[in-house]
Amino acid sequence: MACMGLLSPVHAAVLTVETPNTQLILDATEGQQLALLYYGDKSATLDDIANSQQLTTNGQSPAYPAFGDIDMIHLPALQVQHADGDLSLNLRVAQVEQQQNVNYQLSIINLRDKLQPVTVRVYYKAWKNVDIIETWTEIEHQEKSPITLKRFDSGYLHIGEGDNVWLTHLHGDWAAEAVVTHEPLTRGLKVIRNTDGARNAHLDAPELMLSLDGAPEENTGRVIGAALCWNGNFELRLNAPNNSGIHFYAGIDPQSSEYILAPTANGQKPKANTFTTPHLALTYSTSGMGGVSRAFHRWARTCGYLHNGNGTRDVLLNSWEGIYFDITEQRIIDMMNDIAAFGGELFVMDDGWFGDKYPRNDDSSSLGDWVVDTRKLPNGLQALTEAAKERHIKFGIWIEPEAVNTVSELYEQHPDWALQVPGRELKLGRGGTQLVLDMTNPKVQDFVFNMVDELLTRNPYISYIKWDANASIQNLGHILTAQRSNSRKGGLTSNSAAVNNLYIDYHLGLLAVLERIRAKYPDIVIQNCASGGGRANYGLMPYFDEFWVSDNNDALQRVFIQWGTSYFFPSNAMAQHIGGSPYQMTNRVIPIKFRCDVAMSGRLGIELQPKHMTDEERLQCTIALADYKALRPIIQLGNLYRLNAPQSYQPVSSQSAPAKQDVAALMYVTDDKKEAVVFAYSLSNFMKQAPQRIRFAGLDPEKVYTLEEKNIRVQYNHTKNAWDAGEPCSLHGKQFTGAYLMSAGLILPLCTEYTQDFPSRIFYLK
Numbered sequence: 123m124a125c126m127g128l129l130s131p132v133h134a135a136v137l138t139v140e141t142p143n144t145q146l147i148l149d150a151t152e153g154q155q156l157a158l159l160y161y162g163d164k165s166a167t168l169d170d171i172a173n174s175q176q177l178t179t180n181g182q183s184p185a186y187p188a189f190g191d192i193d194m195i196h197l198p199a200l201q202v203q204h205a206d207g208d209l210s211l212n213l214r215v216a217q218v219e220q221q222q223n224v225n226y227q228l229s230i231i232n233l234r235d236k237l238q239p240v241t242v243r244v245y246y247k248a249w250k251n252v253d254i255i256e257t258w259t260e261i262e263h264q265e266k267s268p269i270t271l272k273r274f275d276s277g278y279l280h281i282g283e284g285d286n287v288w289l290t291h292l293h294g295d296w297a298a299e300a301v302v303t304h305e306p307l308t309r310g311l312k313v314i315r316n317t318d319g320a321r322n323a324h325l326d327a328p329e330l331m332l333s334l335d336g337a338p339e340e341n342t343g344r345v346i347g348a349a350l351c352w353n354g355n356f357e358l359r360l361n362a363p364n365n366s367g368i369h370f371y372a373g374i375d376p377q378s379s380e381y382i383l384a385p386t387a388n389g390q391k392p393k394a395n396t397f398t399t400p401h402l403a404l405t406y407s408t409s410g411m412g413g414v415s416r417a418f419h420r421w422a423r424t425c426g427y428l429h430n431g432n433g434t435r436d437v438l439l440n441s442w443e444g445i446y447f448d449i450t451e452q453r454i455i456d457m458m459n460d461i462a463a464f465g466g467e468l469f470v471m472d473d474g475w476f477g478d479k480y481p482r483n484d485d486s487s488s489l490g491d492w493v494v495d496t497r498k499l500p501n502g503l504q505a506l507t508e509a510a511k512e513r514h515i516k517f518g519i520w521i522e523p524e525a526v527n528t529v530s531e532l533y534e535q536h537p538d539w540a541l542q543v544p545g546r547e548l549k550l551g552r553g554g555t556q557l558v559l560d561m562t563n564p565k566v567q568d569f570v571f572n573m574v575d576e577l578l579t580r581n582p583y584i585s586y587i588k589w590d591a592n593a594s595i596q597n598l599g600h601i602l603t604a605q606r607s608n609s610r611k612g613g614l615t616s617n618s619a620a621v622n623n624l625y626i627d628y629h630l631g632l633l634a635v636l637e638r639i640r641a642k643y644p645d646i647v648i649q650n651c652a653s654g655g656g657r658a659n660y661g662l663m664p665y666f667d668e669f670w671v672s673d674n675n676d677a678l679q680r681v682f683i684q685w686g687t688s689y690f691f692p693s694n695a696m697a698q699h700i701g702g703s704p705y706q707m708t709n710r711v712i713p714i715k716f717r718c719d720v721a722m723s724g725r726l727g728i729e730l731q732p733k734h735m736t737d738e739e740r741l742q743c744t745i746a747l748a749d750y751k752a753l754r755p756i757i758q759l760g761n762l763y764r765l766n767a768p769q770s771y772q773p774v775s776s777q778s779a780p781a782k783q784d785v786a787a788l789m790y791v792t793d794d795k796k797e798a799v800v801f802a803y804s805l806s807n808f809m810k811q812a813p814q815r816i817r818f819a820g821l822d823p824e825k826v827y828t829l830e831e832k833n834i835r836v837q838y839n840h841t842k843n844a845w846d847a848g849e850p851c852s853l854h855g856k857q858f859t860g861a862y863l864m865s866a867g868l869i870l871p872l873c874t875e876y877t878q879d880f881p882s883r884i885f886y887l888k
């Protein structure tokens with residue numbers, strides 16, 4: 123643990139918050155509005171900033187604009203309705219404190235309303251090892267009755283740029299996550315939001331980039347990156363109302379969710395009269411989108427935003443796409459034999475293992491009944507964990523703790539634990555019977571914690587959990603537990619207050635359970651899954667080691683999905699599995715070599731029925747796993763450089779959007795630049811196609827690198843009548859300087875492979 127410094131009062135009017143290469147400068151004069159003077163690199167001096175006309179300290183660029191303080195033509199980041207109905211705030215700096223820590227500097231600016239007893243504390247946490255500044259606020263009141271938070275953003279930035287700012291964000295859907303969307307920001311209001319309730323990354327995700335020098339570039343240009351660390355509904359707003367630049371706001375979406383903040387009640391913890399907004403992580407890079415991505419990756423790994431961030435992950439086989447619900451003891455043991463034979467390290471039994479009165483044979487029943495189905499597994503989990511131990515592999519298991527099916531014993535016993543509105547028809551999710559449990563109810567929180575606790579205490583060999591979440595929050599209008607709610611946060615007893623707060627309190631309840639689990643089980647690997655990548659966000663990742671990137675395991679589409687996901691998330695967090703062919707969702711036939719190479723660029727796994735694999739597939743997978751394990755520290759912990767973007771699926775609104783490519787390529791480089799791994803995928807293979815030159819990045823220009831091809835495609839040996847190791851390509855063993863690889867680049871032998879579609883290559887550089 124780093125030692126915590128004391129909070130010391132600061133009296134300077136100008137407050138500088140700095141990371142290794144960036145600075146955020148505030149005017150924090152006591153008695154005045156807190157103003158943002160500058161956010162950017164360190165080239166700007168205070169004189170430059172003072173002489174600049176772009177931003178002023180007279181209240182036009184408040185750091186956290188409140189309704190009542192700002193000109194009504196602007197949008198507020200904060201608006202409260204006081205107990206007496208007053209809607210305004212006039213926030214003035216009361217006190218500034220700073221704390222130095224080994225890893226970060228924390229600045230807290232206390233703002234007080236001039237009239238009402240409301241205090242707002244604006245926080246800036248500046249990391250010393252990476253260019254990330256986290257900002258968030260605490261809103262506290264001493265009014266006699268509840269106040270309503272109508273708008274309560276985590277942070278705000280005024281970006282004093284002209285008309286050439288581009289927005290990059292991820293849009294998507296189930297099985298088509300993280301589609302990169304680049305668009306120029308035009309005048310008016312652009313809103314990115316997600317109202318799923320329980321997950322927030324499928325349709326629109328809570329991260330974005332703003333390229334300040336026009337169309338986004340991978341390695342050049344000034345780019346601001348932002349990630350809201352929250353798993354619930356959010357809103358990212360970009361307002362370009364006139365010629366005053368861009369106003370960026372990020373926070374919880376207040377629709378159907380204005381937060382009712384109770385008055386002070388003695389002795390309550392956390393304090394019922396205080397609301398803390400989620401953290402907003404900001405970064406600024408002069409090295410394009412790649413610089414922003416690398417900052418987020420380093421921050422996630424080293425600053426606690428990815429559980430066990432600096433650790434590598436095991437290679438696994440997951441049972442889902444191989445056998446779905448058709449679990450039997452023999453099938454599971456066979457699959458364990460297979461993954462052990464491939465050289466894998468972990469087996470994960472997915473959905474379908476539980477349910478007593480209602481067996482989980484499809485998705486229409488049993489969620490909530492976390493007991494082994496002894497018809498499928500007569501010797502229980504113990505027989506499976508023993509079998510795993512004998513095979514020297516680890517064992518993992520799937521659960522969906524926040525959900526219940528109406529066809530379940532749990533629902534029969536505790537119908538009131540599910541979110542629903544009495545008298546109204548239930549809106550049912552997956553399988554036609556799925557509901558979401560009320561995670562605000564302390565009894566539900568205990569149920570979820572105890573279920574996980576029992577599973578892990580009774581089966582101490584379980585080392586991995588896949589935590590799924592396949593339903594959004596529906597049926598919002600009544601909290602059946604509100605009547606016995608004196609233990610609810612805030613002591614709010616009215617149903618309407620509890621309903622208002624539910625979209626938020628649900629997640630606070632979930633986080634409280636995850637805290638308890640992590641306190642007791644810090645070393646269990648937990649995968650975050652929500653119908654694929656529906657919960658890839660930094661609100662949850664501090665508790666999870668990785669996330670399932672997508673239910674779509676088609677290797678071609680995965681190149682695109684993984685590409686977009688890498689904009690904000692590091693490779694050791696991205697679960698990528700070798701799927702079957704033809705692939706069940708798209709019916710596409712893809713050679714095993716390409717499937718392996720695509721999965722190998724993140725946390726590698728396999729998800730198919732090994733029994734159905736051909737000899738070619740088995741041999742290629744065995745080679746892939748061995749090579750991957752040798753390269754794993756570079757791939758999982760190296761610095762990512764995206765070299766050639768895949769063809770965009772997304773219509774773009776300008777000619778200057780990234781060029782369409784036939785080859786997607788990326789690489790990981792170690793911190794000392796001594797080693798690297800390059801992945802190149804040909805996405806369309808035409809005869810006589812123009813060769814694609816790939817320029818590498820991130821290398822030491824002086825160093826001479828030797829290229830070694832990895833996961834070489836297997837070939838049929840007619841003498842042996844069997845599949846055999848293949849021949850490496852012509853670049854294998856060749857040497858080049860880093861300077862040459864980065865300036866001239868190489869034509870990788872991809873399109874010459876006209877005998878097979880989807881050629882791909884992996885090179886190790888040392």
Ligand code: DGJ
Nearest residue numbers: 442472473652653654673
């Ligand atoms: C959705 C997940 O995304 C899948 O990987 C799988 O675990 C299923 N749920 C199981 O029901």
